[in-house]
Amino acid sequence: MSVEAALATKRLVRIEVNGVVHEREIEVRRSLGDFLREDLDLTGTHFGCEHGVCGACTVQVDGQAVRSCIMLAVQADNRCVKTIEGMANPDGSLHPIQQAFWDHKGQQCGFCTGGMVLATEDFLRRNPSPTREEVREAMSGNICRCTGYQFIVDSILAAAEALRSALEGASGADVREEDHAGR
Numbered sequence: 001m002s003v004e005a006a007l008a009t010k011r012l013v014r015i016e017v018n019g020v021v022h023e024r025e026i027e028v029r030r031s032l033g034d035f036l037r038e039d040l041d042l043t044g045t046h047f048g049c050e051h052g053v054c055g056a057c058t059v060q061v062d063g064q065a066v067r068s069c070i071m072l073a074v075q076a077d078n079r080c081v082k083t084i085e086g087m088a089n090p091d092g093s094l095h096p097i098q099q100a101f102w103d104h105k106g107q108q109c110g111f112c113t114g115g116m117v118l119a120t121e122d123f124l125r126r127n128p129s130p131t132r133e134e135v136r137e138a139m140s141g142n143i144c145r146c147t148g149y150q151f152i153v154d155s156i157l158a159a160a161e162a163l164r165s166a167l168e169g170a171s172g173a174d175v176r177e178e179d180h181a182g183r
């Protein structure tokens, strides 16, 4: 890297956010959360502590849950970011995780909920059939000041069940299609 490049305070980045590519010149010290909230106006990403403790600012980068207050936006260059605004289904209906939080009263004020939902999706991808204890452990880095957590755990277990059912339904449909094509 040249001396000029090393001393540059701005850098051109290309970041895909919720399926839309953004090419911007940004300050190298800008956090990903500030980039999302202030540059892209995606204010569903919330800031609580702003030092990596509360989980309210959780988004996904290439499918992995990260804390956007302590990640630099330039670290997301050429990567795909997902925020709570990108969570709903293409027809606008709620994603099964959002629906489960709604159905099981997993949110009250909603301040922590976006981060909870994005962390949940990453967790359930890695562990589709968690125990109650595993959910508690996985979500221990996401702080909620309202719910007392019981309803959040209920919501995540219900979401896991809904996602498993959807997956089984989809693979059943594939088998039926294959049978049909083989006839």
Ligand code: FES
Residues within 6 Å of the ligand: 046, 047, 048, 049, 050, 051, 052, 053, 054, 055, 056, 057, 058, 067, 068, 069, 070
């Ligand atoms: S605002 Fe990022 S972890 Fe609290």
Ligand code: FES
Residues within 6 Å of the ligand: 106, 107, 108, 109, 110, 111, 112, 113, 143, 144, 145, 146, 147
């Ligand atoms: S619902 Fe209010 S902080 Fe979690």
